[in-house]
Amino acid sequence: MNEPKYETVKQALLHQIEAGELRPGDRLPSEEDLMKQFQVSGITIRKAMTELANEGVITRIKRKGSFVNGAQAADHSSRLIAFILSAEDNYDVSYMKIIKGAQQAAAEFGYSLIVEWSNENLAVERASIQKMLDRKVDGFLIYPFDPKQSKDNYLFIEQNNIPYLLVDRYNVDHPSYFSGCNNYDGAILATRELIRLKHTKIKFASYHFFLHSEQERFAGYCSAMRQAGLPVTDDHLLTRMDYDALADSVMKRDVTALFCSNDKLAVETIEQLTGRGVNVPQDVSVMGFDDWDHAGNLSIGLSTVRQDFEEIGRNAANLLNQVIQGQTHGGSTKILSGVSLVLRESTCENPYA
Known part of the structure; x- marks a missing residue:
């Protein structure tokens, strides 16, 4: 007697099928037409359609509409x-953690995850997409x-009406579903910590500055610097590492701290500077971003911003x-996903402040 409205719509559509x-x-009427037909809200229609899709009765295709499945409806997916x-x-532990999180979440919804590696090659990426299609x-x-270079591959997927989601990095000029970490806030945390340690001559070292994720981290660094009343000029951004020049700047006290855009660059920077007689953190503090599994096991434990890779994978699949x-x-x-600060031996209070 008190059947929910969405159930009434659902049963009516089932009867028609x-x-x-x-x-x-057959394509079902549009949401607007169904609202008029049943005199109910859009929320009610979407609830009914979602249940029919979950039960395998219909298939919903982005920007195309909803279509009736055949007798094999339950197996259409x-x-x-x-x-x-x-x-x-391919052996970076962070990738493995993202995959693990995605697999766990996908399994909860009854999906299996197939992993394809395309090794930075657009043609291989396109071939992998076709293989999966x-x-x-x-x-x-x-x-x-590089999400900008891969734009044509995204368009190819869209032409096939298959949903997709980008992980860790995206193209700001091509809107898409995305799962990543809070790069901006993470960079603010890192920079504020270096400032708290009385560093005022802090530079930002980039690994792949064409990535929007690194640009977000640089923006967070700039924000924290300016909030502290510290200047930021073009010289504060290092996109090409000249370690001889950097070591010279450190020894002249022109640079007392470095915020590296990821742990890989931070580890390389520490190795290159120590090889040139620079002491970390006594001469220069070094901060990373990611919290690699190896970040705490180095001869000098790396202070860094931790992102939860498994959570990123879970969020992506969900x-x-x-x-x-x-x-x-x-x-x-x-x-x-959220970020947190992890402090180890690669940073210390500026002894020259």
Whole structure:
């Protein structure tokens, strides 16, 4: 007697399908038309459609609409998600953690995760995408090397009406679903800590400044510096590491602290500077970003900003599942995992302050 409105809509549509009024492959009326037909809200219609999609009765395709499945409705989905990684180092533990988090979350929704490595090559990335399309995957997670260069590959996926989500890095000029960490706030935490340690001559060292994630970290650094009344000029950004010149600047006290855009660069910087007679942290404090597994096991433990890679993977799979099920719309939802500061031996109070 008190059947929910969405259930009334759902049962009415099921009746039309069972009676042959709506046949396999037919497009269902638009949300607006259904609202008028049943005299209910859009929320009610979306609830009914989501349940039908979850039960395999219909398939919802972004920007195309909802379509009736055939008799094999329950099996229309491959229950596969492809994870395409265009990585520099296939054995980087951070990638493994992201994959682990994504696999765990995908399994909760009944999906299997297929991992493809494309090694920074756009043609290989495109071939991997086509390979996964041939396997009828339900969606893509993509960790791109350069998201701007991969734009045509994203367009290719969109042309095939398959949802996808970018992980860790994205193209600000091409809106997409995204899972990453809070780069901006993390950089503010790191820079404020160096300032708390009485450093005023702090430079930002970039690894791949074409990445928006590194630009966000630089923006956070600039914000913290300016809030402290410290100047920021073009000279404060290092995009090409000249270690001889940097060591000279450190010994002249022109630089007392370095905030590196990732741990890989921070570790390399410490090795290069110590090889030139610079003492870390006595002569210069070095801060990283990521918290690699190895960051605490070096001869000089690395102070850094920790991001939760497994959480990034879980968030990615969770959001992609919502998109596949038609529960999230708009194409540009972004989920940022939190960050925290980890202090070790590579930073100390400025002895010359």
